[in-house]
Amino acid sequence: MQHDLLPTPKSERWKYTNxxxxxxxxxxxxxxxxxxxxxxxxNKDAPGAAQYQDTQLWDLNSDQTQDIKFISTDDTLDINAxxxxxxxxxxxxxxxxxxxxxxxxxxxxxxxxxxNQVVQIVLEExxxxxxxxxxxxxxxxxxxxxxxxxxxxxxxxxxxxxMSGAGFVRNQIHADIQGENADCTLNGxxxxxxxxxxxxxxxxxHQAPHCTSNQTYKNIVTDKARGVxxxxxxxxxxxxxxxxxxxxxxxxxxxxxxxxxxxELEIYADxxxxxHGATTGQLDETALFYLRARGIPEKQARGLLMSSFLxxxxxxxxxxxxxxxxxxxxxxxxxxx
Amino acid sequence: xxxxxxxxxxxxxxxxxxxxxxxxxxxKVHAIMGPNGSxxxxxxxxxVGREDYDVTQGDILFNGESVLEMAPEERAAAGLxxxxxxxxxxxxxxxxxxxxxxxxxxxxxxxxxELDAIDFLKxxxxxxxxxxINDEMMKRAVNAGFSGGEKKRNEVLQMxxxxxxxxxxxETDSGLDIDALKIVAEGVNKLRGPDRSFLxxxxxxxxxxxxxxxxxxxxxxxxxxxxxxxxxxKELEEKGYSEILENAA
Numbered sequence: 001m002q003h004d005l006l007p008t009p010k011s012e013r014w015k016y017t018n019x020x021x022x023x024x025x026x027x028x029x030x031x032x033x034x035x036x037x038x039x040x041x042x043n044k045d046a047p048g049a050a051q052y053q054d055t056q057l058w059d060l061n062s063d064q065t066q067d068i069k070f071i072s073t074d075d076t077l078d079i080n081a082x083x084x085x086x087x088x089x090x091x092x093x094x095x096x097x098x099x100x101x102x103x104x105x106x107x108x109x110x111x112x113x114x115x116n117q118v119v120q121i122v123l124e125e126x127x128x129x130x131x132x133x134x135x136x137x138x139x140x141x142x143x144x145x146x147x148x149x150x151x152x153x154x155x156x157x158x159x160x161x162x163m164s165g166a167g168f169v170r171n172q173i174h175a176d177i178q179g180e181n182a183d184c185t186l187n188g189x190x191x192x193x194x195x196x197x198x199x200x201x202x203x204x205x206h207q208a209p210h211c212t213s214n215q216t217y218k219n220i221v222t223d224k225a226r227g228v229x230x231x232x233x234x235x236x237x238x239x240x241x242x243x244x245x246x247x248x249x250x251x252x253x254x255x256x257x258x259x260x261x262x263x264e265l266e267i268y269a270d271x272x273x274x275x276h277g278a279t280t281g282q283l284d285e286t287a288l289f290y291l292r293a294r295g296i297p298e299k300q301a302r303g304l305l306m307s308s309f310l311x312x313x314x315x316x317x318x319x320x321x322x323x324x325x326x327x328x329x330x331x332x333x334x335x336x337x
Numbered sequence: 338x339x340x341x342x343x344x345x346x347x348x349x350x351x352x353x354x355x356x357x358x359x360x361x362x363x364x365k366v367h368a369i370m371g372p373n374g375s376x377x378x379x380x381x382x383x384x385v386g387r388e389d390y391d392v393t394q395g396d397i398l399f400n401g402e403s404v405l406e407m408a409p410e411e412r413a414a415a416g417l418x419x420x421x422x423x424x425x426x427x428x429x430x431x432x433x434x435x436x437x438x439x440x441x442x443x444x445x446x447x448x449x450x451e452l453d454a455i456d457f458l459k460x461x462x463x464x465x466x467x468x469x470i471n472d473e474m475m476k477r478a479v480n481a482g483f484s485g486g487e488k489k490r491n492e493v494l495q496m497x498x499x500x501x502x503x504x505x506x507x508e509t510d511s512g513l514d515i516d517a518l519k520i521v522a523e524g525v526n527k528l529r530g531p532d533r534s535f536l537x538x539x540x541x542x543x544x545x546x547x548x549x550x551x552x553x554x555x556x557x558x559x560x561x562x563x564x565x566x567x568x569x570x571k572e573l574e575e576k577g578y579s580e581i582l583e584n585a586a
Contacts, residue, residue, distance in 0.1 A: 304438065308428070
């Protein structure tokens with residue numbers, strides 16, 4: 001494997017996440033999911049890669065991919081790696097004007113593996129995409145996922161990422177909001193235990209006026225696990241009346257758990273509303289005592305408080321998805337709290 | 338019902354309760370009055386098992402059995418209840434979820450059947466109606482954004498739902514205007530009965546005009562320095578704490 005092509009913690013955007021270090025432990029070989037897809041169909045000039053400084057993983061995916069999926073209608077994808085595999089899945093999602101699509105992505109695997117995924121999303125005028133990503137990786141699994149979204153006028157992108165097993169994850173999202181009155185909502189729940197590592201790195205480029213973006217991330221980190229949240233909102237000079245909101249809340253359940261948070265706002269327009277908030281703390285002991293004093297057993301009381309902590313991230317989730325989210329949350333809390 | 342014997346308790350190495358003896362019989366209402374810092378709130382927390390406090394000597398017997406080794410939830414199931422001076426706001430947990438979870442946990446411990454959603458709602462609505470509480474409150478998150486009066490009424494509602502045998506009211510009058518105070522006191526009076534005892538903790542005599550105690554104690558510097566009938570509260574109100582404290586010294 002070409003380790004010299006990988007981003008290292010020397011670059012600012014990878015400061016907290018040592019990918020070469022995580023991959024070094026494993027002996028992996030290029031493999032396929034069997035999706036097929038013609039690499040020649042990939043448009044080298046398609047929105048995505050070119051704009052960024054850290055394009056190494058994107059380029060590596062373009063070189064290596066044997067699995068390409070073109071998506072324009074409702075779909076559910078299971079992306080499962082086997083032991084020893086190095087996969088390079090590529091999702092190319094194009095939603096036509098006025099259409100509404102739901103995509104469910106299930107990320108999992110067995111043994112040691114690396115999935116280096118690229119997701120390219122183009123939303124035409126007034127197109128809507130609800131994108132659910134369930135991540136349940138093995139402890140020795142590595143997932144790097146780069147999602148690029150381009151939104152035209154009146155387009156709506158609504159994503160929820162739910163992580164109940166991390167291994168080693170870099171979830172990078174870049175949204176270009178190019179048309180007026182578009183909305184980009186990125187919600188996430190990261191539940192981390194053991195020595196898992198999960199990095200969420202987001203850039204939102206507000207390039208057009210009257211657009212909104214929302215990020216609500218909730219993290220619960222226990223044992224020796226480590227979470228990273230880097231969120232940047234960049235409001236260009238033309239993007240007047242932008243409403244940008246970013247929130248990252250973390251509960252640390254053990255003294256060795258760690259969370260690194262880096263919110264960034266870069267604003268060049270003068271009539272905008274932007275806010276960001278980041279908190280890292282422990283469970284409210286006073287609230288816990290109140291619940292217990294009413295007869296609720298400690299474990300159940302902790303679960304109740306944690307579920308309520310996570311709830312804002314689920315607010316926009318579809319009714320069909322909620323039961324799965326609740327079940328996964330309960331399962332994780334049962335095991336780790 | 339409850340028997341407190343030579344109770345000493347401390348927090349962070351500071352002794353707050355310095356030997357309290359108190360016995361309350363079934364159906365009786367006792368009041369504890371005392372100046373700020375006398376240990377009133379500490380006593381209420383120690384009774385329901387808050388873990389920040391260490392009991393260093395003495396015992397608390399509830400129907401003859403020591404509760405010192407019991408967790409807060411076990412004490413609640415056994416029938417102890419504290420109406421908090423400052424009820425805790427828990428955004429994100431709905432009142433109905435909270436109350437149903439609590440009630441069913443307690444019922445399970447008491448060997449009673451759990452209530453299903455419909456029976457629970459019926460009981461909740463009836464209890465709200467009995468206490469003159471608008472059940473719209475149940476659709477909100479626990480105490481979140483509640484006014485002072487709403488919070489205290491909510492404590493009384495929880496008490497009515499959980500049906501404890503012994504309830505401690507910690508400065509339930511603090512932060513209430515006279516109308517809110519009357520409503521809360523009325524709620525408490527409805528719950529009085531031959532099998533239920535109360536300990537009413539207050540700084541002022543005002544509350545005791547509405548919840549009439551059988552016995553009044555004065556707490557100062559972690560000890561009960563005087564015990565008497567309802568008249569003692571009135572005497573305190575007239576003369577202030579200083580005279581009684583001096584006479585006791």
